[in-house]
Amino acid sequence: MEDNKPPILNSKNIALITKIIAIYSAFYLCVIVVQLFTNPLDDNPLTPQNAYDPFYFMAAVHAVVLILCGVSVLKKKFHWAITLSCALVVALTRFYYNEIAEYIWSLTTTI
Structure with a gap:
């Protein structure tokens, strides 16, 4: 007997994953904007x-991801390379946030 299971890498899944990444990036951008306005440096x-x-x-990275995924969603042309690379970038920036922050601080620190 054959199982009639749908394949994992089908067009519905890529559309869903791309939409999820776009929504997550938009949400993260909103969180950053709210944090910048509610916690100013002058305080x-x-x-x-x-x-x-x-x-x-991080806002710039997530904005680029949002633009790439948003264009894919609006044009309804989904590519696994774009979706998986955006997912990988978002996951790595969240996982290595402390290391990225320390590196950026070391670049922008003036003595």
Whole structure:
């Protein structure tokens, strides 16, 4: 007997995964914007001026991911390479956030 299971890598799944990544990127951008407006640097004089540089970098990365996935969703042309690379970028930026933040701070610190 043969099982009539649908394949995992079908067009419905790629569309769903791309939409999920786009929604997550939009949500993350909203979180960053709210955090920037509700917690300004001027409130604490001891906060360094480059404190938000990792936020700006993460916002830029998620904005690029949102644009790539958003264009795919709007045009309804989905590619596994774009979807998987965007998913990998989002996962790695979330997993290695502390290391990325320390690296960006080391680049933007003035002595």
